[in-house]
Amino acid sequence: MSSGRTEVQVRPGVEGDLDALTALYNHYVRETAITFDTAVFTAEERRPWLLSHPEDGPYRLMVATEADSQEILGYATSSPYRPKPAYTTSVETSVYVAPDAGGRGVGTLLYDALFKVLADEDVHRAYAGIARPNRASERLHAGFGFRYVGIYREVGRKFGRYWDVAWYEKEL
Template structure:
């Protein structure tokens, strides 16, 4: 993967309600806030296939590993609190996949529907583009109309649908994949 410096992000971006929102690179100190956001989805939804809460230490390690791989992990802040995060991770381990990444975005449940996700995810896409990556792949546990709409608003196209590949909360779950070519 080319060694490219991450892009400079604007210090403050407006959300739909015109409250200031800061998008910045995440660091290990954000692990507790990120784990709190994520663990809500682990415990209450099928959006993630993880079944057990993620500890702050494990989340810190995930952030550190992502950054060490020269991939972006961003957080959105509003009012001094982390309101969401997005990151890129390796799509597959084989060398030929090195220009393709999987994208992930999660918001504090109280921040959904306010435009935070769109601004945060767009910033992630630009950070991936700045690293000369070629393809971004977003996996979505189905049904999830809000996530589908977000991906498609940002130019992703559905490329795959796997039936009943996950089992959580006593039911089988389909997964769809949406892809965006950056070049």
């Protein structure tokens, strides 16, 4: 993708990305209600998360980087929806874009790559929970064919207030 500044590349995430991915996620932990984690992570604490997203299978990690510098601009994942065996053909997806990379189409590139690799997997549905308000994420998901299925009202408490989570699903 040409952004006017530099090209963006998307590839599977690797262990060498762990520090940068942890720093990116910690921004959202500290500054937003997009994630309901409330304490930042060390890279070692995040290692099991990274290792749970191999380069094959239904649980993937795709990373967007600047072509020239390899700076990480964001990532998208497909993760287990729920731990019980009957849910194995369902995944929960998410996208995190670096704050200074917003508006460049990074989220779109990441989801495009993620859904292409999932097309060859035994995955029936993708789900996304979006803490509200988050119009950018709602637009991104709608653009990929997710449809709104309901809302959990005041399901999470962070920064001294309750947050709603809207749920979306996509057929795969």
